[in-house]
Amino acid sequence: QQQVKQSPQSLIVQKGGISIINCAYENTAFDYFPWYQQFPGKGPALLIAIRPDVSEKKEGRFTISFNKSAKQFSLHIMDSQPGDSATYFCAAGSGGSYIPTFGRGTSLIVHP
Amino acid sequence: DVKVTQSSRYLVKRTGEKVFLECVQDMDHENMFWYRQDPGLGLRLIYFSYDVKMKEKGDIPEGYSVSREKKERFSLILESASTNQTSMYLCASSRGAAKNIQYFGAGTRLSVL
Numbered sequence: 001q002q003q004v005k006q007s008p009q010s011l012i013v014q015k016g017g018i019s020i021i022n023c024a025y026e027n028t029a030f031d032y033f034p035w036y037q038q039f040p041g042k043g044p045a046l047l048i049a050i051r052p053d054v055s056e057k058k059e060g061r062f063t064i065s066f067n068k069s070a071k072q073f074s075l076h077i078m079d080s081q082p083g084d085s086a087t088y089f090c091a092a093g094s095g096g097s098y099i100p101t102f103g104r105g106t107s108l109i110v111h112p
Numbered sequence: 113d114v115k116v117t118q119s120s121r122y123l124v125k126r127t128g129e130k131v132f133l134e135c136v137q138d139m140d141h142e143n144m145f146w147y148r149q150d151p152g153l154g155l156r157l158i159y160f161s162y163d164v165k166m167k168e169k170g171d172i173p174e175g176y177s178v179s180r181e182k183k184e185r186f187s188l189i190l191e192s193a194s195t196n197q198t199s200m201y202l203c204a205s206s207r208g209a210a211k212n213i214q215y216f217g218a219g220t221r222l223s224v225l
Contacts, residue, residue, distance in 0.1 A: 009152065032212045043116070043202050043216030044155070089154065093212035098143050098162055099170075100212045104154035 003027055004092050006103025013110050019077040021106045023090035026071065030092040033073050034100065035064065038087040047088070048075075080110045115139070116217040118203050124223045131190040133220050135203030141215070142208035144186035146170075146178060149200040149219070158201075161186055162208070193224045 005024045013019045023033075034049035050057045050064040050073065057064045063076040077084055087107050093100035119134035137144065145160040147170075157170030159178040167178050175197060179187045186205075190197055200221050204214040 006154075034212060036214075036216075041218065043204070043218050044214075045216065046213055049213070091212075097212075098206070099145070099157060099160060100214065102155045104152065 003101045004090060004103045006090050006106060008106060009104070010107045011109070013080045013108065015080065015082060015110055015112050017080050017110075019075075019080045019084065019108055019110070021075045021088055021090070021108070022072065023074065023092075023103050024070075024072045025092045025101075027092070027094070027101075028071070029094045029096070030101075031095060032093045032100075033064070033066065034091050034093070035062075035075050036089040036091065036102075038089065038105075040086075044087075044089055077108075080108075082110045082112050084108060085110050116203055116205055116215050118201075118217040118220050120220050121218065122221050122223075124225065125190075125193050126225055127192075127194055129190075129193045129224075131193050131222065131224075133188040133190075133201055133203075133222070135186045135188070135217055136184050137186075137203075137205040137215070138184065139205065139207075139215070140183065141205035142183075143206045144180065145204040145206075145214065146176075146186065146188045147202045147204065148172070149202055155202065158188065193222075195224050198222060198224045 036044035037047040038044040090103040091100040146158040147155045161180040203217040
């Protein structure tokens with residue numbers, strides 16, 4: 001049973017466009033929602049994270065939107081660049097667990 | 113910066129061989145993890161450890177074992193490699209106080225022929 005559902009599996013965007021990746025979760029105990037970015041040949045690295053007491057967090061061109069009632073959160077990449085081409089994983093965790101639950105990943109390609 | 117180092121980037125082994133994948137972290141993290149990454153399946157947890165000599169099964173432990181004799185080192189062992197264990201293996205670590213921020217190594221791509 002997938003506890004964190006991520007969509008789409010792949011995404012192609014033109015340079016300058018907006019990339020949007022969505023995640024939905026089921027476990028209401030989750031209280032931490034990180035996003036990881038993985039470039040080819042590298043391991044995932046933390047990109048940005050949000051806690052459920054805020055509805056939005058922005059860091060540069062990257063924004064997380066969080067909807068607690070719908071149990072959904074999303075990553076928006078504004079002005080997408082070819083250098084943003086990577087695989088993105090959403091995740092959810094709780095203070096009582098050592099282990100985040102990952103979505104299955106989204107492969108993003110930004111065409112120049 | 114946290115550094116998680118996996119000993120090999122690429123490995124090619126034959127079916128039935130015993131395979132050791134090594135991982136070392138330099139930030140004194142309590143928790144260490146082994147994942148495998150397959151297209152369309154994301155990251156699947158094999159084993160994790162929250163302390164020296166402690167280990168817990170993840171979602172897909174069958175065919176694998178682990179060893180953590182020192183805090184900085186976490187080894188994944190394939191007792192008898194099979195072709196369905198061909199995959200990318202990722203090691204990660206995290207601090208006990210910030211359990212949900214994981215730091216990953218670059219991965220080991222294992223091919224079992």
